[in-house]
Amino acid sequence: MNELYDFIKRFAEYEFGKSEDETDAEWHERLDEVISSMTSEARWLTRPTIRLTRRELATVLAALRLWQSTSAGEFADIATDLGQLEPLDNNEVDLLCEHINYGVRITI
Secondary structure, eight states: OHHHHHHHHHHHHHHTOOOTTOOHHHHHHHHHHHHHHHHHHHHHHTOOBOOOOHHHHHHHHHHHHHHHHSOOGGGHHHHTTTTTSOOOOHHHHHHHHHHHHTTOOOBO
8 A cells, every 4th residue: 555655745746736825834734634434435445356156146136136025124234334335226226236237347
């Protein structure tokens, strides 16, 4: 993760150069905010691809269809990442199941 952080820092320094009326402290504070937000987003991009057995895949699909067919309120915290995300609606679950069924690589 240090290489990723260093890359993001170099990019932010280049992209968000110091303005003439900005002190060094203000510029570094602004860079820290940009780096922090980019690093948190980038962690999702650097997750490994997982491989599922046919049995595991069938279970994932069944769970998605169960989520789609019920309110599944007891699992809302999982589906929303403790309220930070909007849960998938039925159409989005359909699309996700189609992606999984037709062999599109799913990364997490």
